[in-house]
Amino acid sequence: xxxxxxxxxxxxxxxxxxxxxxxxxxxxxxxxxxxxxxxxxxxxxxxxxxxxxxxxxxxxxxxxxxxxxxxxxxxxxxxxxxxxxxxxxxxxxxxxxxxxxxxxxxxxxxxxxxxxxxxxxxxxxxxxxxxxxxxxxxxxxxxxxxxxxxxxxxxxxxxxxxxxxxxxxxxxxxxxxxxxxxxxxxxxxxxxxxxxxxxxxxxxxxxxx
Numbered sequence: 001x002x003x004x005x006x007x008x009x010x011x012x013x014x015x016x017x018x019x020x021x022x023x024x025x026x027x028x029x030x031x032x033x034x035x036x037x038x039x040x041x042x043x044x045x046x047x048x049x050x051x052x053x054x055x056x057x058x059x060x061x062x063x064x065x066x067x068x069x070x071x072x073x074x075x076x077x078x079x080x081x082x083x084x085x086x087x088x089x090x091x092x093x094x095x096x097x098x099x100x101x102x103x104x105x106x107x108x109x110x111x112x113x114x115x116x117x118x119x120x121x122x123x124x125x126x127x128x129x130x131x132x133x134x135x136x137x138x139x140x141x142x143x144x145x146x147x148x149x150x151x152x153x154x155x156x157x158x159x160x161x162x163x164x165x166x167x168x169x170x171x172x173x174x175x176x177x178x179x180x181x182x183x184x185x186x187x188x189x190x191x192x193x194x195x196x197x198x199x200x201x202x203x204x205x206x207x208x209x
Contacts, residue, residue, distance in 0.1 A: 001151065002100035003208055008061050009053060011207045012068055016050040018203050019043050019196070029192040033179040038080060038192040045076035045084075061101065065092035079177055080193065083117050083130065090116035103151045106208070107141045110158070110201070114138050125165075127175035128186065130193035137162035137201045155205035162198040169194045 019026070019042045026039030049071035058064045065088045073085035094112035098105060114134045123129040125136075140161035144154040167190065174186035177193075 002102050003106060003151070004100050005059070005061050005064065007208055008064050009057060011204055012049060012064060013053060014203050014207050015200065016046040018199050019046045022199060026192050026196055029190055029195055032189045033174060033182055033186045034192060035078060035178055037078060038196065041076045041078055041080055042196055045072040045081065048075045061095045061098060062092045065095060079121070080196070083121055086116040086120045087113035103145055103154055106151060107138070107145050107154065110138050110141060121176065123176050126172065128169045128172040128179060128191045129176050130197035132169050132172070132191065133162040133165040133194040133197040134201070136165040152209040155201070155208055159198070159202040159205040162201040166190065166194040166198040
């Protein structure tokens with residue numbers, strides 16, 4: 001079943017709820033190795049997006065994703081705003097001119113978003129960042145797509161790989177951002193960015209299954 005404008009809007013609205021529900025957890029994770037504001041910042045950005053969607057929701061997929069990007073860039077502090085803003089901007093570009101997204105288009109959306117994050121943050125897998133959740137998620141999506149999986153199967157595979165990647169950040173030493181200042185003391189803590197990235201993919205799977 002293709003994903004249309006209404007399904008994309010439903011995903012964004014669900015993310016608003018998910019990040020509100022997980023604000024305290026994400027902030028607690030960030031308190032251990034960062035500035036203790038990751039959950040607070042994401043909740044603020046998505047709360048602003050929710051208000052915008054309620055008052056003046058864009059009419060097409062690309063514009064919806066662009067609205068998400070602008071809201072996060074304007075309202076989310078720290079590294080998360082520019083990184084997630086870039087994710088949604090690149091995702092929007094990947095959806096230009098499309099009224100419906102087939103399974104391959106959804107994978108391309110996430111691929112474009114990840115590429116934007118990598119270029120913006122200069123991170124690679126193994127550095128204890130959101131890339132550690134997103135990169136394996138998208139690789140799993142590609143494999144499922146190549147095996148002729150349906151959209152639900154593709155996204156479920158991505159969500160599981162993102163969760164595994166998120167948990168795999170616990171023994172890693174941080175190499176990027178505020179957490180890198182801790183050096184070996186960052187080992188033993190789950191990365192908050194990888195955690196919010198898992199929620200991003202997991203929520204898409206739940207909305208579009």
